[in-house]
Amino acid sequence: MLLRTILRRLAVGVVQLLGLTVAVFFLIRLMPADPVSRFVGINPSKAAYAQAAKAIGVDRPISTQLLHYLGLAPSQGKGLLQGNLGTSWVSNAPVLKDIATALPVTLELITMAFIIALIIAVPIGMLAALRPGGKTDKAVFVYGLFAGSQPEFWWALLFVFVFYFKLGIAPPPLGLINPMNSPPPPRTGFYTIDSLLAGDLTTFFDLLHHLMLPVATLVFILSGPIIKMVRQNMEQALTADFVLYARAAGMPGSTVARYALRAAMAPSMTLIGILYGFMLGGAVLVESVFSLPGIGQYAVRSILAFDYPAIQGVVLVITAISLVVYLLLDLLHAIIDPRLAQE
């Protein structure tokens, strides 16, 4: 039963991805831009232009290009269906390889940020709801005013200013590792995991040190909406009959709080999923400030360069990850709430 639901969701996901790929394929070609001219400079000769167009394959009819991209035209070479996302026009490397380098950086960054944000924000939201008007509640209010009022890159810069420039606790915002250090041998692509696998603790701690500020910035930004959501859902759960009844049955405060939290977390899942999907691309400003070569940076670079295969690849991969995250959260939701599992 459960397996069937998962398989169905995955099948639907694949169809969605295909549809999106085709849509993006046409949309980027509607951009008022000429990718060829970026290769040949201003006022190229006709022959040079034609050669460049041929090199990146845009001289072919659009339908041929699409079929080739999807992998439905074997004569043209491998495509999506064969697991080939094409070659980046800028880096000349396979898009898949580019993404495999950039994506782990972002995933590492935002996953860490999410875990820490949840660890901090959920109890705070709970406390604020349990004691409305109390100290936590007031502090949350003030924090909400601050955090929401400035964009994240501003906070990022402020953090750099305070913690690197003034206090000197943090490293300079120049990437993931100390330039003196070499990256760990790639196995999973995730530097932290790879360094641990290699048993290289120096690099591992260096990584954490470099991730400190970007993660802190994201935690600072993410905690706001998470606290608000937990608080709201908690408040609602606290007025529920079963919480009142648990009190009437003389259950200890901790049990009552657990009852309410359980009911409050279920509806929060969806929002956390959406937030995660959004941050995949939305962390780009933080990545820029700290010069982290993440997927957001890669996406922006590809768009500015009209690097069609790269844009396609990024959209596809980010959407795929979002869909998987939604699916996982829905499964978790169903485990928490048996009423959903039944349907």
Add this chain to the structure above:
Amino acid sequence: MPPADAPLLLEVKGLKVGYPVQRRMVTPIDGLDLTIREREVVGLLGDAGSGKSTAALAMLGLVRPPGRILAGEVRFLGQDLLKLSPEGLRALRGKDLALIVQNPRGALHPMLPVGRQISNAYRAHGAASSKEGWQRAIDLLRNVGINDPERRVHSYAHELSGGMAQRALISMALSSTPRLLIADEPTSGLDVTIQAQFLDEMAATVRGTGSAILLVTQDLGIIANYCDRVVVLHEGRIVESAATREFFIKPQHAYSRQVLSLVRAPATPAKFAADIAPLIEVRDLVKHFSIKGRDKKVQAVDGVSFAIRPGESLGLVGESGSGKTTVGRCLLRLVEPTSGDIRYRGQSIASIKPAELRRFRSKLQIVFQDPYDALNPRYTMEDVIREPLDLHTDLDAIGKRRRIGELLDLVGLDPKRMGEKPRGLGAGALQRLNIARALATGPEFIVLDEPTSVLSPLARVGFIELLARLKKDLGLAYLFISHDLTTVQHVCDRVAVMYLGQIVEVGTTEQVFKRPAHPYAQALLGAHLTADPMHRRVDRPPVNALAGEIPSPIDLPPGCYLASRCRHVTEACRVTPQTLAMHAEGRPVRCMRVLAGEVPIGGSP
């Protein structure tokens, strides 16, 4: 009943509970005084909005957020609960002071198995391991008669029926042998037979353990049958406190007198000559619903026949799943019957052409259970009634306005307020508005589908009086579908009892209520709590109760549908399908043993 000098258990003085509403404090409980003695069963009677539930919670020192207890004392066993430390209070709650609430399924956490919750409650009052708690949950569920408790402990609230969930809660509440049990409308929403069964069990258990009960209710029948003393809550204060019998004989407060007016003045049913042509005639009505994804069918209505004469009201009673609501909908062609013949003034409804359907609809109206659902929230009262006038009459604007005024006046609403939106009105006034709308087209016949189920006692009294008046003045005929037997008794001339899609007995209201013949009718009427403190149910053990649960309407038994639950069942019953045939007392009954005179009839006081 405990002696009058039994020691005080609970003493509430000057209790005040407030809720912040738009920066002001409203006080639904405003100076409540109340005492309960040991072993006493006290009924707390009050209308909707009187603050009953708030009061019940406040006796445990609890308030629904964001409310607060503003003033007063709640002395329980000599100590003021409101001055107790949170830990001290917690230790009392669920141990000496137990609560059961209105909506049992809502009181259970939807995402935790019931066993875990019972275990948590148990472990809150004593060091027990999680394993012991779990075992205790199984034992408790077994004690309250839940089949297969080892499996049931793993169920979630939504997998339990209302009755089962309520039994699970009461098992939890009584497990600690509390000194005081506060029961806040514990049976609202349950079918009558389950209600009676549940209250009997509660009364018996409490007698055994020597607990006292505060029974919060709107139901005079419950008060009369189970309570030693009545206190009446009105606008946040106790306005009357009397021994139950005295209360029914000589109510003091105006509110008490109003709610008791029906009990004190029973209706006199109309008499009809036998040869009047029926207004509505139903023959062999059948309605199947097919189940998605399976080739089985639900037999909602299974060969129902009856007739209603002009100006007559027929009550259709039965528990959930009896098919009574579907019958009403088929009558107005809101659902299409699978087969059968429905005639209005001799004309078959199925043969009515679309062009005539409108005129037909104007003569036959329906009023639904939930008055909120049936009204468009953006409409004013005037708009609500104008709609049918626009459709079915050719009055001009002035004529319509006058008619709207008349109709509002007729149902007892103030015509001057016709420009207001009905949102702020109570359920009773809304239901009156629905009646006014139904009357706008000048109908001869109205189907009333559980019209009183959401009304407060006071609104119900007014509504019943309105129905009786309209029937007399306008000569209306009703099909009154309800599980509220008290109302049926007051409104209906004749009553048909349904069980699993079939009518099992039809008779005059007096016959069916005084001498029910069919075993199911006997059980149903036997479970009816008559508001008569002289024949209390707690004083006479009930005899006609049914065993087991209602069979699924998908897999019906081959013989008599009641065979699995009937006390009088024989082998022949299980294989012989029963037909509705005339009983010697001159009314149709669907039971061969009753017809053969083998089963004593009556049995209800």
